[in-house]
Amino acid sequence: xxxxxxxxxxxxxxxxxxxxxxxxxxxxxxxxxxxxSPHDPLAQDLFAGRLPPFWASGSDxxxxxxxxxxxxxVLSRLIHGARIAFSVALIAGLATAIVGSLxxxxxxxxxxxxxxxxxxxxxxxxxxxxVLFAIxxxxxxxxxxxxxxxAIIVIDWTRFCRVVRAxxxxxxxxxxxxxxxxxxxxxxxxxxxxxxPNVLPTIVALSTLEMGIAxxxxxxxxFVNLSISTDAPTWGGMIAEGRTSIYQAWxxxxxxxxxxxxxxxxxxxxxxxxxxxxxxxxx
Amino acid sequence: xxxxxxILLRLATMSVTLIGAAVxxxxxxxxxxxxxxxxxxxxxxxEEDIARLTAxxxxxxxxxxxxxxxxxxxxxxxxxxxxxxxxxVMPLVLSRLPATLELAIxxxxxxxxxxxxMALTGVRHRETRTETAIDVANGVGLSIPDFLWALILIVLFxxxxxVFHISGRIxxxxxxxxxxxxxxxxxxxxxxxxxxxxxxxxMFMPALALAIPLxxxxxxxxxxSLKETMHLDYVTLSRTKGYSENHVILSEALPxxxxxxxxxxxxxxxxxxGGTVIIERLFSYEGLGNMAIDAVINRDLPLIQGIVIVxxxxxxxxxxxxxxxxxxxxxxxxxx
Numbered sequence: 001x002x003x004x005x006x007x008x009x010x011x012x013x014x015x016x017x018x019x020x021x022x023x024x025x026x027x028x029x030x031x032x033x034x035x036x037s038p039h040d041p042l043a044q045d046l047f048a049g050r051l052p053p054f055w056a057s058g059s060d061x062x063x064x065x066x067x068x069x070x071x072x073x074v075l076s077r078l079i080h081g082a083r084i085a086f087s088v089a090l091i092a093g094l095a096t097a098i099v100g101s102l103x104x105x106x107x108x109x110x111x112x113x114x115x116x117x118x119x120x121x122x123x124x125x126x127x128x129x130x131v132l133f134a135i136x137x138x139x140x141x142x143x144x145x146x147x148x149x150x151a152i153i154v155i156d157w158t159r160f161c162r163v164v165r166a167x168x169x170x171x172x173x174x175x176x177x178x179x180x181x182x183x184x185x186x187x188x189x190x191x192x193x194x195x196x197p198n199v200l201p202t203i204v205a206l207s208t209l210e211m212g213i214a215x216x217x218x219x220x221x222x223f224v225n226l227s228i229s230t231d232a233p234t235w236g237g238m239i240a241e242g243r244t245s246i247y248q249a250w251x252x253x254x255x256x257x258x259x260x261x262x263x264x265x266x267x268x269x270x271x272x273x274x275x276x277x278x279x280x281x282x283x
Numbered sequence: 284x285x286x287x288x289x290i291l292l293r294l295a296t297m298s299v300t301l302i303g304a305a306v307x308x309x310x311x312x313x314x315x316x317x318x319x320x321x322x323x324x325x326x327x328x329x330e331e332d333i334a335r336l337t338a339x340x341x342x343x344x345x346x347x348x349x350x351x352x353x354x355x356x357x358x359x360x361x362x363x364x365x366x367x368x369x370x371x372v373m374p375l376v377l378s379r380l381p382a383t384l385e386l387a388i389x390x391x392x393x394x395x396x397x398x399x400x401m402a403l404t405g406v407r408h409r410e411t412r413t414e415t416a417i418d419v420a421n422g423v424g425l426s427i428p429d430f431l432w433a434l435i436l437i438v439l440f441x442x443x444x445x446v447f448h449i450s451g452r453i454x455x456x457x458x459x460x461x462x463x464x465x466x467x468x469x470x471x472x473x474x475x476x477x478x479x480x481x482x483x484x485x486m487f488m489p490a491l492a493l494a495i496p497l498x499x500x501x502x503x504x505x506x507x508s509l510k511e512t513m514h515l516d517y518v519t520l521s522r523t524k525g526y527s528e529n530h531v532i533l534s535e536a537l538p539x540x541x542x543x544x545x546x547x548x549x550x551x552x553x554x555x556x557g558g559t560v561i562i563e564r565l566f567s568y569e570g571l572g573n574m575a576i577d578a579v580i581n582r583d584l585p586l587i588q589g590i591v592i593v594x595x596x597x598x599x600x601x602x603x604x605x606x607x608x609x610x611x612x613x614x615x616x617x618x619x
Contacts, residue, residue, distance in 0.1 A: 028608035043296070103591065120296075120299060120300070120303065121303075123296070123299075123300045123303075124300050124303035124304050125309060126553075126598070127300055127301070127303075127304045127594070127598050127599060128307075128308075128557075128591065128594065128595065129556070129558075129559075129560050129572070129575075129591075129594050130557055131557065131558070131560040131572075132559045132572070132575050132576075132579075132590075132591065132594070133559045134558075134577060135575075135579050136308075136311060136312060136579055136587065137311070139312075139579050139580075139582070140311060140312075140314050152472035174422075212426070213426070213428070216428050216430060216431065219430070220430055220561055222562075223430075223564075223565075224564060224576055224580075240433060243434070243437070243565075246437070246438070246441070246442055247442060250438065250442055253434070253438060254438055257431070257434050257435065257438065260431060261427060261431055264426060264427060264428070264431065265423060265426045265427060267426075268425070268426035269422065269426065272422075
């Protein structure tokens with residue numbers, strides 16, 4: 001039994017460590033993109049269009065991961081794309097977490113009509129296909145980074161709200177809350193000092209998950225041509241471009257797809273790893 | 284009596300949700316910049332023509348008047364006229380809905396088969412490397428959304444190993460004898476297995492992309508509840524009676540472990556249907572979701588409203604059915 005728990009612990013540690021490393025490297029690339037990237041991500045070289053990656057014949061060592069149909073360097077676009085992806089992930093992920101958790105805490109702790117109103121809103125929100133909702137909102141807000149972030153908050157707050165509400169209701173029923181009430185502590189104090197700290201691990205895990213989702217939403221919007229602008233180097237935009245020339249130049253799609261895959265996987269595994277680390281039973 | 288009251292209560296909350304959804308969509312899409320009438324007319328159209336058509340579609344009235352007209356129409360089964368396609372909305376939506384439903388149901392079947400098989404294998408070989416491998420696969424399947432799976436499948440099986448079609452619903456060269464839009468069902472009914480096979484070859488990749496995340500969820504939850512059931516006394520008893528491990532898992536543990544998974548599948552099925560919107564776009568599959576994206580791009584307000592309401596209705600009906608099935612299957616609730 002002890003042995004089994006030890007191996008689980010080791011596996012969890014490796015998961016946290018691996019995903020954390022990938023996210024760290026990507027964050028550094030995003031931060032220092034202009035210093036690291038070998039080319040200007042927007043510079044076109046029409047005579048060097050669709051060059052294959054370095055190991056294939058006909059490649060140019062100046063373009064390690066090849067070029068797209070307009071002769072733009074895939075590697076440089078990937079590095080600069082990390083900037084946009086991580087900005088969206090951090091800002092949208094945190095903002096969604098704050099809005100959703102706040103409403104969830106209120107609904108779960110206050111109960112009564114507050115809970116009824118918020119829960120009904122969640123029900124209404126859940127009746128929309130999220131991708132369609134996102135596209136509609138971008139049509140309203142116009143394209144651009146701010147619109148994408150607002151759209152993600154407006155759509156995904158329910159994800160936090162539902163979980164945090166249930167969690168806050170569980171915590172409210174616990175003895176330590178009753179004793180805080182008996183001790184005459186004000187309600188607001190109980191909410192912030194007693195319930196919130198106990199719900200926080202869940203919120204943290206959901207937040208990193210949400211960051212991965214935010215990156216995907218940006219990619220989906222780029223794909224239907226509603227993201228930032230068509231030549232801005234976003235991973236989703238690169239994927240959309242690569243999808244059209246998939247038979248001529250598979251690498252234009254494959255590299256951003258691989259990076260997006262690993263990033264989204266890392267965000268979710270990092271969140272799961274953190275949650276388990278906070279979990280007193282496993283610890 | 285109690286059950287009847289519960290159902291009536293559910294129907295009441297359902298209609299509140301639906302009306303709420305209608306209100307939200309109606310007002311959100313009317314904030315969309317861009318005049319849909321100007322978009323449907325040729326560039327040289329006169330101001331007068333634009334004004335006349337705007338009045339024709341009722342877009343010159345106040346937003347509340349428009350909502351009232353639309354809502355009374357809906358109660359008479361009239362969802363208005365599509366601006367970009369110039370046809371009544373409901374027939375348009377109904378002509379595309381079957382394609383989406385077939386895709387979603389096919390995806391659900393794939394998810395249940397893969398997820399169920401993985402869960403049973405994981406329990407049969409529990410505490411071994413096989414179970415670890417299944418756990419890792421579940422983790423990856425859960426973390427990556429359908430959109431990315433679709434792209435990966437396109438690269439792997441559309442380009443590197445072209446076995447399946449990656450575009451459309453059916454080969455355009457085929458003669459279609461269909462009178463309904465339920466092509467898969469009708470091709471079976473007509474014993475046209477050539478058409479049926481062509482349809483499946485087109486549907487397989489989008490359906491698999493939709494199925495992978497759900498399969499991972501099913502596999503994870505079913506395996507967990509099976510493992511819990513395996514420790515119960517009645518399972519130990521049947522094992523001491525000399526039944527084989529396979530028999531114990533399939534006939535004794537499974538029937539009791541399956542209930543939580545069934546409820547979860549119901550909720551997740553609505554998420555899967557929501558996923559069809561972008562997946563249909565990726566695979567140029569002519570379903571409702573693909574039509575919805577076009578409607579937004581064309582600012583076709585009546586069509587967007589119609590599609591969103593149909594999706595919302597579908598989701599609430601599925602949730603209702605899930606809850607009722609749960610009540611029927613769960614003896615504790617049935618006799619409550």
